[in-house]
Amino acid sequence: MRPPERWPLHPAPAETESLSSWLRRIAASYSMYSYELLEHGLGQRELRDADLDLNAPPHLLDELAKRTGLDQHRVSAMTMSGWVPWLFDSLTPAPDAYETYVHQFSLLLSPGRRNVYAPPKWVPWLSKSGIARGCPDCLESGSTLLLFWQVPVMASCTVHRRRLETYEGHPADYIMWTAPAYDQRALPDSLSIMDGRTWQAITTGSVDLPRHPVHAGVWFRLLRTLLDELSTAQGRYGRQLEDVRRIWEHCGHPFRAGLYSWQPFETLHWAVQQQLLEAAAVAMELIESGSLTALGTSAYLLRPEPNIQVSDGTPPGTRTAIAVVQGKPTLDELGKRTRDALDVCIAAAREDPVVAKQLFEFARYGCRSEESGRAVQDTFAELQIPLDFLSQTEDELPFA
Numbered sequence: 001m002r003p004p005e006r007w008p009l010h011p012a013p014a015e016t017e018s019l020s021s022w023l024r025r026i027a028a029s030y031s032m033y034s035y036e037l038l039e040h041g042l043g044q045r046e047l048r049d050a051d052l053d054l055n056a057p058p059h060l061l062d063e064l065a066k067r068t069g070l071d072q073h074r075v076s077a078m079t080m081s082g083w084v085p086w087l088f089d090s091l092t093p094a095p096d097a098y099e100t101y102v103h104q105f106s107l108l109l110s111p112g113r114r115n116v117y118a119p120p121k122w123v124p125w126l127s128k129s130g131i132a133r134g135c136p137d138c139l140e141s142g143s144t145l146l147l148f149w150q151v152p153v154m155a156s157c158t159v160h161r162r163r164l165e166t167y168e169g170h171p172a173d174y175i176m177w178t179a180p181a182y183d184q185r186a187l188p189d190s191l192s193i194m195d196g197r198t199w200q201a202i203t204t205g206s207v208d209l210p211r212h213p214v215h216a217g218v219w220f221r222l223l224r225t226l227l228d229e230l231s232t233a234q235g236r237y238g239r240q241l242e243d244v245r246r247i248w249e250h251c252g253h254p255f256r257a258g259l260y261s262w263q264p265f266e267t268l269h270w271a272v273q274q275q276l277l278e279a280a281a282v283a284m285e286l287i288e289s290g291s292l293t294a295l296g297t298s299a300y301l302l303r304p305e306p307n308i309q310v311s312d313g314t315p316p317g318t319r320t321a322i323a324v325v326q327g328k329p330t331l332d333e334l335g336k337r338t339r340d341a342l343d344v345c346i347a348a349a350r351e352d353p354v355v356a357k358q359l360f361e362f363a364r365y366g367c368r369s370e371e372s373g374r375a376v377q378d379t380f381a382e383l384q385i386p387l388d389f390l391s392q393t394e395d396e397l398p399f400a
Ligand SMILES: [Zn+2]
Pocket: 135, 136, 137, 138, 139, 157, 158, 159, 160, 161
């Protein structure tokens, strides 16, 4: 006789629950262990929890969807392989995987500033450390383990607003929290905001950034890019070194999280990964508030839309009078407006030769030496403004 296709008992998976956790809870409703359920219910042997959560066999995912009536994509999302191509380009390491994932965008540093590494067998966010992380409050109220606790993409639980902690044991039967004292520090607001965005990416597929929403895949790559920018060699920061030092001072951790030599984020100790995540959160906060120089091509995503006011025809004299009545803008506000306007101008100069030429003339105002011209050209190259825009004559300009 054929076994019934649909299992009578199958607790609903929690949001972002891992496959091994869900199977353990289904098995528990039959007073079984999950390996017994896999073996007797599905004919699967010798599948470790780590294998199930990483890349469970497709036919097993099909079978589980049938047995529980759950959508196949929902079952697949309980494994890391279900997060290709959002969180990962691929789970198979490739020689250019690092460059493709980490150098497609730039936030803090201008493109080309960072060394391009090619760590062997690298897959973003995954390591072989086997460290177990979780939220003590979440695990107090049940034994559901989330897939995203396995990857160092977040440092806190957004529901309970507390840091994730490390543990040993098996949450259903036995658990011992092993987080040292430094893990018990209060959660900084900047980290809470960054983790909130990551959680939004995981649960909704997009993130609301100040400029406009971005796809979850873009968010994960931006975050990994910033972590790379913050762990790059000191000599690559150039004139931004002081800004980068300010980020580390702000979060109270040693410069570059104390790294002496470069290592991919994934292979670092969780304590160091947490420091880098905190620094990334502070960097985002400072970029967003306009108090940090960010030369990356995607930095504008973190800055609010500049408030460009269209003239209502009021004569300038009257406007000055109104400004006096309403109170003068502070130096900080003026600085922020200038930076925002410059960002808009730089973005336009990347596309439009006329704007590029005007910006070039503006940048060289008062310094006509060849040397100053070359210095401005170098800056334009760093900002990815095509230099051939500057050499075009009036006749060649597309809109002249
Ligand atoms: Zn929690």
